[in-house]
Amino acid sequence: MAALMREKGDWRGASVNTAGDDKIRVNVERKIFPALADRDAQLVLSNVSFEVAPREFVVLTGPSGCGKSTLLNIIAGLDKDFEGSIDLGAARDQMTFIFQSPRLLPWRTVYENIALALPEGDPRVARIPDMLERVGLTEAANAYPERISLGMQRRASLARGFIVEPQILLMDEPFVSLDDPTAQSLRQLLLELIGRQPTTVIFVTHDRAEAIQLGTRILRLSPGKASVIDDVPVQLTPEQRRDRTAILAEQMRVFGTG
């Protein structure tokens, strides 16, 4: 049955290094979307190369369609059809992906969805009630995902991501299409969860304020055949990250007024 699910992508030029240290090394020389009946082959990423140190919160940002999500899928190992290499370092087996849509199993309850992220018989199931409380879903534990709001589904998705205690957390615009207060509370929740379980984060967003509020470092991708055009650290204290004016000022510094 695993064959049914396996992707058809090949390993053309891609390799997994095992340098053994904690750094994540991303080096995508070329990523091409193959030609289809109605469009030509398209160069999506070219020479995207960067390193991520442990506990960094790197935000990949750039205009829609610049290849941010494609890059994240490559880093996650979901897309293996590229030229270059990805090295997740020593923690490569403790990587987790929080998707843009919550991707919960609609036929399993919130609790079951979180429990399924853990291997069979893992003692950490005992921590699920605590995790549910932390993300504010205790009462929704036995609800089916389609019966709760999108904001709550995203909380469940966060809980599922954190219950496995990841060393590397990849996030693909996890807070889009939410109203502002809901997105805001989820961002605070994310910072809180990371505060308790420190982890390396690579976070994709096109929202500049969100990038500044969350990230310790911003990587800007150029539009078109994306490559890194800017790499700036964010200089905000945790308190300043709750302050809209400080975020706005830092946003001006990082992105300019344009």
Next chain:
Amino acid sequence: MAPVLTQTYSTPTRVNRLRAPHAGLERLGWAVASLATLGLLWHVSAELAQSRYFPTPAAVFEVLRHEALNGALFTHVGATLLRVVMAFTIAMFIGGAIGMLLGRFKTADRFFDTWLILVLNLPALVTITLSYVWLGMNGTAAVVAVAINQIPNVAVTMREGARSLSRDLAEMAQVYKFGSWRTFRHVILPQLAPFFAAAARAGLALVWKIVLVVEALGGSGRGVGYQIYIAFGSFDVTTILAYALAFIVIVQIIELTILQPIQAKVNKWRR
């Protein structure tokens, strides 16, 4: 200024509520009223017709009671049921396997699609007669004939199911290291379940009808189809209607006690 943080409890958790109890009662009421009207219409027109080829409901129920008392009814209904169960099970397994393979492997699908269309359009009477000719006038041939009629339908439905498997959820299962068995059980199977249920219900409806033709043609000695065939020989409409009625009741009982509860169970997560 810190932004105001609101908790997102906009939608309260809806409890998996059962339908209001009177809704079921109301449905039952409608069914009873509608059936009573039909029975009355039948009775009045039969009384007006005064023909031995159009018996009254009472006459039909009398034959039904008689056949039940001497045990013939149960022998024949039992024989037919057994054939249905066997043919249905075989068809669900083989048709399901074919459909899932075709849905997942494009090359196989391109090649075998024509075959499927061919079998799909083969008249039931042809498969039935050919089964008897090639396998002999026996019970195996009867079951095979019925199964072959249902297999392509199941295959087509299950192929649709296999084609529509979510890639998003497959990736999620991969990231969270579900492994083959848990992926099959928690990710693939629930996605296929509605297609399986649809194939089962449509298939059963077809099998019920074809099995009687198979029995009538095979002269197997037992089965509702054979009884109707014998009754047809003497234009015994009363017996034909009695067996038809018994049959409809059995099918409805299976629908209500087996198929509908299964359907409700696999769909309980839907909003």
